Amino acid sequence: MGKNLTKRSEDYSKWYNELVIKADLAENSGVRGCMVIKPYGFAIWEKIQAGLDKMFKDTGHENAYFPLFIPKSYLSKEASHVEGFAKECAVVTHYRLKNSEDGTGIVVDEDAKLEEELIVRPTSETIIWDTYRKWIQSYRDLPLLINQWANVVRWEMRTRLFLRTTEFLWQEGHTAHATRQEAVDEAELILNIYADFAEGHMAVPVIKGVKSESERFAGAENTYCIEALMQDGKALQAGTSHFLAQNFAKAFDVKFATKEGKQEYVWATSWGVSTRLMGALIMTHSDDNGLVLPPKLAPIQVVIVPIYKGMDQLDAISDKIQPLIDELKAKDISVKFDKRDTHKPGFKFNEYELKGVPVRIAIGQRDLEQGTLEIARRDTLEKTSIDMDKAGDHITKLLEEIQESIYKKAETFRDQNIRSVDSYEEFKEVLEEQGGFIAAHWDGTAETEAQIKKETMATIRCIPLSGYEGSGSCMVSGKPSERRVLFAKAY
């Protein structure tokens, strides 16, 4: 298997597209903008799901499921929400097909036209808050901490595997609270969970911040976000957590009786991460040889490739290696022993490099004689020979080390690519020549923000929750600025 992967330095975008296909993660389907997530890609997504789901449950959230379809009238109830989502949604207008009269195929049955069109959910605030009205009467019913894992559809014009697809998979949390403060706390709790997951599981360093008003979720009073930096210097929004104030409660008339018996509107949050995280994962760590996966999310953590001639040698290797396989499995390490005789070791090495398996073990005739193994780590491509009887402990530690090491590497890259600039000229220069995050002063107006976006393609990724403090003057308008914000070109 030749990898034939375009180099990142040649064409980063092409490298990404090829890698997603060649590593068997996903591919485009026959349906415009919709992807097929292949088993290997889906196995990574399942690990992302499992990790996040546990964190949500550990903090008191429960899963539920709400309808795929949203009546058109629901979408209209929250004014800014409909502005944000009506322009890119899939609309169901009919509920039946029939044979065409000329007998050449099937056509929409015009007799089966819906009285009210249904929208395929682009996000579920409206259908969920319509439901919450029935669930919430009193302060005793609060907080309501609910999450759903679901597919959503946004009719994107330009799509890219994982990063922007018409249909994508995500989780969306929707919580209801008795007070403003509780809802704000929840939005921040989730932001921290997202950041912890990104850094601790995905090994992707992120910056926590809030969005500027024009980048906020349609219907939110405040949008918290985590922003990551890809190797090409572009930012990627990896998760958002919204403080919705009472906007949806008012739109859907959801009130509760306080302890004192007063009727008040409920406070809300919503938050989500999606299969886009797969894009962040791929672009943060991978290299010109293929995927690099953090051990915590790798479907196969250790692969063992026997190097042998004839079945006798393979049997001897199998016998010798079995105790190690058992030891690793007992430690919940996923191991694959690739005995296939249809492919040569070199082909297998290539394949597992491409697929980002963190640790590869090779064992051949000489290893058998010497009681050794060759261990290769995917992130650095370093190979070492170790004693077989120490392999179990060695590999356990190595997996931890790789997890940490790829995080550090990504963090160093990210930190080296945050630059403070004080003039708009310098801003443009850095943006074009170096990319990365640019910390600059901004006057806080949507006008200036729009001007910068129009002239440079850079957007305010976030107003960081910590760091970059200190007042100054806006690099564009010269007006006073309370603090620097982070700009970047973004996915």
Add this chain to the structure above:
Amino acid sequence: MGKNLTKRSEDYSKWYNELVIKADLAENSGVRGCMVIKPYGFAIWEKIQAGLDKMFKDTGHENAYFPLFIPKSYLSKEASHVEGFAKECAVVTHYRLKNSEDGTGIVVDEDAKLEEELIVRPTSETIIWDTYRKWIQSYRDLPLLINQWANVVRWEMRTRLFLRTTEFLWQEGHTAHATRQEAVDEAELILNIYADFAEGHMAVPVIKGVKSESERFAGAENTYCIEALMQDGKALQAGTSHFLAQNFAKAFDVKFATKEGKQEYVWATSWGVSTRLMGALIMTHSDDNGLVLPPKLAPIQVVIVPIYKGMDQLDAISDKIQPLIDELKAKDISVKFDKRDTHKPGFKFNEYELKGVPVRIAIGQRDLEQGTLEIARRDTLEKTSIDMDKAGDHITKLLEEIQESIYKKAETFRDQNIRSVDSYEEFKEVLEEQGGFIAAHWDGTAETEAQIKKETMATIRCIPLSGYEGSGSCMVSGKPSERRVLFAKAY
């Protein structure tokens, strides 16, 4: 909390509908025929998912994800498939909304009409086989053993929570094989997994069989099924596994090179179970007091209700009971200690009975003094007092006993409700007066089958894989019959 549950004997159907709502499992949404699965119901579904998913993976299947939308033309490619599904599907015709010209709301943007309509998947054979064409070239690519967990939509006219909803959740397996025999074996392997899961986890006894030709899946050469019997004497199809022969491979032109280098069409299976299983679970075990859940699927396996006056007593109980809670948790038993002071013990007893928690522990002042606990099992409503220091082991065994006991009870009921009849008169009489499965001779023709269905509402649930052997004459036509088949009215 008064349960106010209609009695099964009064109105079984009303009892079911009320129970689903009152036990907080699901409710109807604002979207016609679509349900909201509430957290408690979803927690059961998650356990069903986890159990099945493990069984699929243990037998070599992998998960993947395919698009929600199916181009209309795909659906038409397999002739009988389109016949079966075109009449009840949701059709996406547009991809944008806009503000109405009179400013009163939003309307479909006619400029955003799709060139080809998209169908919301009612099942995914067509989109998946269109993809498999790209994945399968050689015998080395086979077998392909893939499953997906997804939502599907069938525009049902009459809907009922879990049993028949417009949108439902399910898993659908789609496998590809080099030979007919391998595909048949796969379909049977899955049938056995379904049966083992139903009996071993859900405690629902099932009969394994194949469908008559007219009840087959649209596009299948053979449909295997598991059939369960509900307490009202109606049958419920709990899962199906289809041998698709080469039908979809031919429709989508999926060929592979054999070892000998010949090009052949691929053999296929597909198989699924859905949230309908929730209906089977509820209706098999529950009683006039509410849900009865098998311990293996109960989100809360043990609930502890303290009976106390004042915080001092509660603290004393909490201290005393904590070791038991720790012991049970260490054994992976899910325990809830319900300390709420907003509700009285009697209310809580009612609530957990309604929700089917298998084991309830009550502990009060006298128990503290005597070192005892009151243990009530949900299935029999029996209460016993036991020594606190033996509680851990006792409860572990009790959960196993309940799992077994509710299975036996359901099995006894089912076995008592399978009756052999030899004349059509007797058939009608038994069907009306007793219900259940009726084993009768049938001449094997679709005409007779249709006549019986029209005249009695009973359908052939399955031709059992074992039992009921021996030839005879059709109860309707008098023509020869090779074996008895099972009839019933069904959900």
